[in-house]
Amino acid sequence: MQTGEVYRVEVSVKDQRLRVFHKNVEHREYIISTSKYGIGDEFDSYKTPAGHFEIKKKIGDGEKYGTIFKSRCAVDVFDFSEPSDEDLILSRILWLNGMEPENANTFDRYIYIHGTNHVDLLGQPKSCGCIRMSNEDIIELYELLPVGVSVFIHD
DSSP states (O other), rough: OOOOHHHHHHHHHHHTTTEEEEEEEEEEEEOOHHHHHHBOOTSSOOOOOEEEEEEEEEEEOOOOOTTEETTTTEEOOOHHHHHHHHOEEEEEEEEEOOOGGGGTTTTTTTTTEEEEOGOOOOOOSSSSSSSOOHHHHHHHHHHHHHOOOEEEEEO
């Protein structure tokens, strides 16, 4: 059985929600943050792309809660008692690959679903293109979904 037959993910930019469907029944819903620059596929636009994607790569197996990733490598663990304005990639990475001609550059744009140090901004479009989640939620999602799952991002 292919993974796409069991799970699929839908991201609503308008609602700032990520929903996981299992066998076409809503299984989970998470509050997220998409791009503060809107929807788009252009390189260096810092926009969240729309359309059909797949989870191409998962990064972060066994890493600690709050692990900071730089260039997809674990470099440190974030100290949540020390606020930071930096837009950090924390805990886990689900790296998206575009499945349509207009979003085919998504993997090369490094668009991820990942944990954030800005959990207070979830529910609002505040990211730089990626889909931010709380660290608890991205760890749960990471454990739930295999590589190859379909992701649909829409307004």
